[in-house]
Amino acid sequence: MTKLLELNNVTKVFKGGTVALDDISFSVDAASPSVIAVAGESxxxxxxxxxxxxxxxxxxxxxxxxxxxxxxxxxxxxQFAFRKEVQAIFQDPFAVYNPFYKVDHLFYEAIKNFKLANSKDEAQRLIVEALESVGLRPDETLGRFPHQLSGGQRQRLVVARALLLQPQLLVADEPVSMVDASLRATILKSLRKLNDEYKITILYITHDLTTAYHVSDYIMILYKGSVMEAGDVESVIRDPKHPYTQLLIDSIPWPDLQRTWGQKEIIIPDGTEVIGKGCKFASRCPHVMSICREARPPLYFPNGESRVAACYLYEGQPTLSRDDVGDLFATVAHKQAAPVAAD
Structure with a gap:
């Protein structure tokens, strides 16, 4: 079966030698639309x-x-189909607009370029439906300039514009980081609706593990361009296995007076890291062992669980073979659904 999206051993090195991505592989199945969070620090x-x-x-x-x-x-x-079926929502809810045009322009240009309507009335109907689907009232948003709307309204307009094109894949890069906390839930609800009702696969990029937990099905934790941990979001957030993920989770101020946070020591890199060799988190890891500096760890299934972690703490446990790395989330979902043998 053809995958909707496949990244095969993707590496990105910028000028100056900065490695932004290091041998990343995963795929998204078209038959199972899901929300996949990609998380990690700046x-x-x-x-x-x-x-x-x-x-x-x-x-x-x-x-x-x-x-x-x-x-x-x-x-x-x-190429035309790809540009229509793969849409984006970026972090800044103002930068995507031309300040000299009313926000209607964002929709009419998309309708014209992708030939979505045969008449102005049909175009207007499509726009109204898209706006209402993300909780916006057309009479309060259309006909206005970007600066006349709030950041939350502008960001929801971008979501509505993406929905207008009926994409199959939506890349949402920090879509709520620049809006008020009161509006984040509304925008996240709109994204979840795109997946649940319109069967759109969403790649949700964020540094905020709290929003990732609420909106995603699966999560992939990156550190210096490499996968540290990945799996279903409930398991990873509730019971992180990789020391880096544990550090990230520990930094979240949970609304629970009985729960402490910020207890794990944040270790400053000691300068012994060897580029291209060993685990990238070794210089900050409280559990570092000699092997961690010698060879990069494979993706282990900790205690046979339905998630993977690149950490030698789980040496001896099953690993995700290199041939299956591309099907990372499919493999995790299959393992999660597999019956557990009785003791």
Whole structure:
């Protein structure tokens, strides 16, 4: 079965030698639309992954396939279809607008370029339906300039514009980081609705594990361009296995007076890290062993669980074979659904 999206051994090295992504592989099954969070601290490679998926950046090594075709080799109708079916929501809810045009322009240009309507009345109907689907009232938003709307309204307009094109894949890069906390739930609810009702696969890029937990089905934790842990979001957030994920979770101020946070020591890199050798988190890890500095750990299934962690703490446990790394989330879902043998 052809995958909707495949990243095969994708590496991105910028000028100066900065490695933003290092041998990343995963795929998204078209038959099982889901919300996949890509999380990690600043500089982990999250946004680079999103830009490569959208075709805005070309990988230094590896390939990005959409429905089995290399996105950088698409031409004609295939390229047109890719641009329509793969949409983006970016962090800044103002930068996507031309301040000299009313917000209606954002919709009418999309309708014209992708030939979505045969008349002005039909175009208006499509716009109204898209706005209402994300909780906006057309009479309060259409006919206005971007500066006349709130950040939350502008961001929901971008979500509505993406929905207008009926995409199959949506790359949402920090879509709620620049809006008020009171509006985050509304925007996240809109994203979840796109997946649940419209069967749109969403790649949700964020540094905020709290929002990732509420909106996602699966999560992939990156550190310096490499996968540290990945699996279903409930397991990873509730019971993280990799020391880096544990550090991230420990930094979340949970609304529970009986629960402490910020107890784990944040270790400053000791300068002994060897580029391209060993675990990238070794210089900050409280559990570091000699092997951690000698060879990069494979993706282990900790205690046979339905998630993977790149950590030698689980040496001796089953590993995800290199041939299956691309099917990371499918493998995790299959393992999660498999019956557990009775003791």
């Amino acid at each position: 500089g982990s490679g999250k946004s680079t992954l999103g830009l490569i998926t959208l075709g805005f950046l070309e990988p230094t090594k590896g390939t990005v396939l959409y429905k089995g075709q290399d996105i950088h080799k698409l031409r004609g109708e295939a």
